[in-house]
Amino acid sequence: MDYFTTLLDLLKTEREADRQQYQQLTQSASVAERRANGLTWYPIAIRGSELGRGDYLTVEVERTTHQDLSHQLRTGVPAALFSNHDPKTDRVEGTVSFQNGNRLKITLLTDELPDWSRQGKLGIDMLFDDTSYDEMQDALRQANALAETGTNQLINTLIGTAAATFRPEITPPALPRLNASQHQAVGAILAANELAIVHGPPGTGKTTTLVQAIKALVAQDHKQVLVVAPSNAAVDLLSEKLHDEGLNVLRVGNPSRISERLTALTLDHKMAEHSQMREAKKLKKQAGEFKNMAHKYKRSFGKAERDQRKALFDEAHRIMKDVANTEQYIIDDLVGRAQVITATLVGANQYMVRGLTYHTVVIDEAGQALEPACWIPILKAKKVVLAGDPYQLSPTIKSAEAARNGLNVTLLEKCIALHPDAVTMLNEQYRMHEQIMDYSARIFYNNQLRAHASVAGHLLFSGDSPLEFIDTAGCGFEEKLEGTSSTNPEEAALAIRHLAQLVAQLAPLYAPASFPSVAVISPYKQQLVLLNEQLDHTPDLQPYRHAISVNTIDSFQGQERDVIYISLTRSNDRGEIGFLSDIRRMNVAMTRARKKLVIIGDSATLASHPFYADFITNAERLNAYQSAWSFMA
Numbered sequence: 001m002d003y004f005t006t007l008l009d010l011l012k013t014e015r016e017a018d019r020q021q022y023q024q025l026t027q028s029a030s031v032a033e034r035r036a037n038g039l040t041w042y043p044i045a046i047r048g049s050e051l052g053r054g055d056y057l058t059v060e061v062e063r064t065t066h067q068d069l070s071h072q073l074r075t076g077v078p079a080a081l082f083s084n085h086d087p088k089t090d091r092v093e094g095t096v097s098f099q100n101g102n103r104l105k106i107t108l109l110t111d112e113l114p115d116w117s118r119q120g121k122l123g124i125d126m127l128f129d130d131t132s133y134d135e136m137q138d139a140l141r142q143a144n145a146l147a148e149t150g151t152n153q154l155i156n157t158l159i160g161t162a163a164a165t166f167r168p169e170i171t172p173p174a175l176p177r178l179n180a181s182q183h184q185a186v187g188a189i190l191a192a193n194e195l196a197i198v199h200g201p202p203g204t205g206k207t208t209t210l211v212q213a214i215k216a217l218v219a220q221d222h223k224q225v226l227v228v229a230p231s232n233a234a235v236d237l238l239s240e241k242l243h244d245e246g247l248n249v250l251r252v253g254n255p256s257r258i259s260e261r262l263t264a265l266t267l268d269h270k271m272a273e274h275s276q277m278r279e280a281k282k283l284k285k286q287a288g289e290f291k292n293m294a295h296k297y298k299r300s301f302g303k304a305e306r307d308q309r310k311a312l313f314d315e316a317h318r319i320m321k322d323v324a325n326t327e328q329y330i331i332d333d334l335v336g337r338a339q340v341i342t343a344t345l346v347g348a349n350q351y352m353v354r355g356l357t358y359h360t361v362v363i364d365e366a367g368q369a370l371e372p373a374c375w376i377p378i379l380k381a382k383k384v385v386l387a388g389d390p391y392q393l394s395p396t397i398k399s400a401e402a403a404r405n406g407l408n409v410t411l412l413e414k415c416i417a418l419h420p421d422a423v424t425m426l427n428e429q430y431r432m433h434e435q436i437m438d439y440s441a442r443i444f445y446n447n448q449l450r451a452h453a454s455v456a457g458h459l460l461f462s463g464d465s466p467l468e469f470i471d472t473a474g475c476g477f478e479e480k481l482e483g484t485s486s487t488n489p490e491e492a493a494l495a496i497r498h499l500a501q502l503v504a505q506l507a508p509l510y511a512p513a514s515f516p517s518v519a520v521i522s523p524y525k526q527q528l529v530l531l532n533e534q535l536d537h538t539p540d541l542q543p544y545r546h547a548i549s550v551n552t553i554d555s556f557q558g559q560e561r562d563v564i565y566i567s568l569t570r571s572n573d574r575g576e577i578g579f580l581s582d583i584r585r586m587n588v589a590m591t592r593a594r595k596k597l598v599i600i601g602d603s604a605t606l607a608s609h610p611f612y613a614d615f616i617t618n619a620e621r622l623n624a625y626q627s628a629w630s631f632m633a
């Protein structure tokens with residue numbers, strides 16, 4: 001099938017580009033350089049170790065210095081423990097199985113700590129993640145084979161060779177907390193035979209809707225539902241909300257947020273609480289003792305000692321087999337009792353749940369999911385629910401070639417185009433003042449989005465303007481290049497001065513604890529550095545620092561603040577706007593604001609792009625346009 005062979009080729013191109021970028025960052029790089037690139041923790045101290053399932057040793061380590069450096073050693077990534085003595089030979093590979101703050105656990109492909117780990121300084125290196133690519137590739141191959149039989153109704157629908165069908169007799173239960181479009185979405189999810197799509201623009205209650213739909217699915221079908229998303233954060237959020245609704249949720253893989261409520265949903269925690277676990281623990285301890293005894297007999301001793309050593313090891317292995325059996329029983333029991341299983345897309349193939357099949361799989365944040373990854377959970381189901389917004393951030397793709405040739409188009413977008421009859425768009429939003437929503441609604445949502453009465457007119461204070469565009473054209477604020485990132489120091493200063501004036505207006509109106517939340521965002525990382533400096537050097541803002549954050553747009557998807565400042569940064573006479581031409585990113589930025597949105601930019605540069613030209617005209621129409629001149633005067 002062309003559909004899947006094309007995807008397989010694109011994935012191969014992407015994998016190569018990703019590997020090359022990884023190699024560039026690691027090859028011939030010193031430990032210090034790798035550490036600076038976030039690929040290595042060094043030095044580390046071992047805080048403990050435990051023998052786990054499959055006789056693999058899990059080692060807990062802590063970063064003892066350089067603790068603030070950002071890094072990519074997240075749960076699930078392949079990694080290696082190494083020693084600085086001879087990092088090429090003194091290393092053992094494994095997978096990060098837990099990470100929080102400056103501690104992580106790595107499960108090693110061995111059952112005991114190597115001798116070299118007791119000398120020299122140790123570190124953890126991130127390795128290239130071949131496993132995820134292998135999983136995606138396997139899924140595409142399997143999908144291809146199934147597609148060729150022509151009989152798989154779900155695949156036929158998703159690739160567009162069959163229509164999506166519905167059971168018209170199904171009527172959704174009464175759900176008084178949902179609005180009309182949310183209720184309709186739940187109805188479509190219940191009635192769909194193969195595919196239902198929930199298009200959720202910003203703040204429209206996509207999560208609320210999905211949670212109610214999943215609850216209704218469990219009640220209707222009496223079958224386990226698999227709920228997945230590309231990011232751990234989204235999986236965490238859904239897991240908590242589903243649990244709050246009284247469902248038995250099993251969170252597979254490690255949560256990115258360590259909250260007690262979430263931890264309680266993980267397999268590790270549920271296992272520890274299980275009635276049969278005490279027995280397994282006792283056995284494990286016994287096996288450990290046998291191993292310790294065996295280690296006392298050195299290999300160089302005589303035959304009798306060697307035999308003794310072997311007998312002890314054999315006994316330890318035999319006991320560990322019993323442990324594995326007991327643990328498997330516990331896992332099967334816990335997995336069997338779950339009504340909802342939650343995981344990331346690739347996590348849906350974790351070995352505890354690898355072989356399971358489901359009636360329905362729900363993919364949230366489908367607008368950010370790489371299509372090949374979606375096929376991992378899809379192959380486990382008869383019916384798919386896709387939820388997301390194709391007009392917010394798309395997945396990050398490393399290979400420009402793969403992106404150009406179609407890897408940047410998500411399954412969500414394809415399915416919306418193929419099956420408009422399967423789409424329900426949630427059309428009422430609970431976040432933005434209607435003037436803040438207006439432009440996004442017009443450009444991206446065909447004017448179909450409404451503001452709920454509770455937010456349509458909400459303001460920071462009576463008489464405030466919810467939308468402001470501050471035009472720096474003609475002020476001589478020129479962009480600079482810092483490395484690969486643009487900056488605009490005068491624009492940063494202006495943004496913070498404007499914020500200081502706003503805060504002065506708000507101060508008498510709000511108690512510190514209920515002070516409106518503010519975020520200052522820019523697509524350019526170096527501009528954030530300048531904004532932070534300006535903030536730190538504005539004494540009047542210090543008492544409110546807790547309410548103000550500075551962030552990139554990408555880290556902000558899914559969040560909201562009362563006040564959003566966007567520093568567009570670009571200002572040049574070539575009309576070059578770089579990153580800003582990705583209007584989906586700008587849609588995310590603009591729709592984070594609840595009560596006030598202040599955008600600062602140079603109309604002379606921005607007007608080269610119709611999205612901004614139109615936005616500025618719109619701002620003028622709404623009386624929201626102001627020249628920076630008049631502000632500075």
Ligand SMILES: Nc1ncnc2c1ncn2[C@@H]1O[C@H](COP(=O)(O)OP(=O)(O)OP(=O)(O)O)[C@@H](O)[C@H]1O
Binds near residue numbers: 557
């Ligand atoms: N039917 C409703 N009635 C009243 N409030 C609602 C309703 N649906 C959602 N909300 C509120 O709207 C807000 C956003 O809801 P939710 O978190 O479900 O949205 P979302 O669409 O997932 O958000 P995002 O834009 O981050 O994707 C929440 O505060 C929620 O309580």
